Amino acid sequence: DAGVIQSPRHEVTEMGQEVTLRCKPISGHNSLFWYRQTMMRGLELLIYFNNNVPIDDSGMPEDRFSAKMPNASFSTLKIQPSEPRDSAVYFCASSPMTSGTDEQFFGPGTRLTVL
């Protein structure tokens, strides 16, 4: 089975440009999570969806960040305009959420560098 797929794996862009990160969760998983990892702040949850509906976006840093999940097999995280402080590794994860707590399966991450 394919795991969580993220694209691109690496992105280098200039300040002010729009950045779109993409994620395909594991088939059958109904929860999807976007995380950001930096040396300073560690691993932070940005937003998560359940059955394509955003449940908690309290971790989204500011209005420059937006996330969508138009269907069960695709999600995007957009940053517009990007800033150097957005440089980080962005992970997407999915979970089956069958009962109680379930492990989250992480994608390989997108390393974003904003110059």
Place this chain on the structure above:
Amino acid sequence: AQKITQTQPGMFVQEKEAVTLDCTYDTSDPSYGLFWYKQPSSGEMIFLIYQGSYDQQNATEGRYSLNFQKARKSANLVISASQLGDSAMYFCAIGFFGNEKLTFGTGTRLTIIP
């Protein structure tokens, strides 16, 4: 607010020795689960082991075991017979029943010395 703490920023261990990575948590919610993830230098997050708050026995997965001490609110990861490939960052996380969110600790960087 729920909190999870990993007090060891880094550890060096001789190959083939056992390793204990510390994790403590703070919550008044009785229904939760504890997770350990491994992040090697390649960057991916790999799930290792899970312990539910109502589980009577400590979880084990191969060389990984979880030393769950509920009264002390600790969930230490034990790696037996360490290998060079165990060198990585290790993260402890907590999640709560009915809430999909996980809160991660700051991680411990483990280095296995040949």
